[in-house]
Amino acid sequence: MKGFLKWISTISRFTKMQLDKEFRDYGFNGSQHIYIMKICENPGIAQEDLLSAFNVNASNVTRALTHLEKENYIVRVQNKDNRRCYNIYPTQRAKDAYPFIIDTLKHWNSKILEEFTEEEKSQFIEFLARAGNHMLDFVYHR
Numbered sequence: 146m147k148g149f150l151k152w153i154s155t156i157s158r159f160t161k162m163q164l165d166k167e168f169r170d171y172g173f174n175g176s177q178h179i180y181i182m183k184i185c186e187n188p189g190i191a192q193e194d195l196l197s198a199f200n201v202n203a204s205n206v207t208r209a210l211t212h213l214e215k216e217n218y219i220v221r222v223q224n225k226d227n228r229r230c231y232n233i234y235p236t237q238r239a240k241d242a243y244p245f246i247i248d249t250l251k252h253w254n255s256k257i258l259e260e261f262t263e264e265e266k267s268q269f270i271e272f273l274a275r276a277g278n279h280m281l282d283f284v285y286h287r
Contacts, residue, residue: 160253167249171242172216177209178246181218181235185243189232200281
């Protein structure tokens with residue numbers, strides 16, 4: 146498996162760089178777009194549900210949401226039943242950016258998988274998901 150981590154790192158690094166470039170004019174970066182997508186797809190999602198959705202720590206979620214709120218992409222509303230929790234809603238600006246995010250990701254995914262057959266694409270995604278789930282189990286259920 147020589148080079149496995151090198152290529153995973155390369156794909157990750159260049160994807161982040163490209164998405165940062167694509168989203169720069171919108172006022173968010175290649176890490177923050179996932180929050181806009183998830184919130185547009187699940188208006189009113191609890192802030193704590195974003196932790197498990199993206200497997201990140203609370204400070205990352207808070208930092209991303211603070212930025213997106215400042216840029217008028219989201220609104221945080223205190224939960225009526227639990228005043229320590231917030232529900233997150235997309236603004237019109239987020240809804241307007243959503244199709245661009247989807248198109249950008251589709252384009253980037255197609256570039257990454259450009260010379261793959263349909264079967265290879267399916268297998269590649271399956272293998273990545275299996276590896277990712279294995280790592281989640283390893284890290285969180287040691």
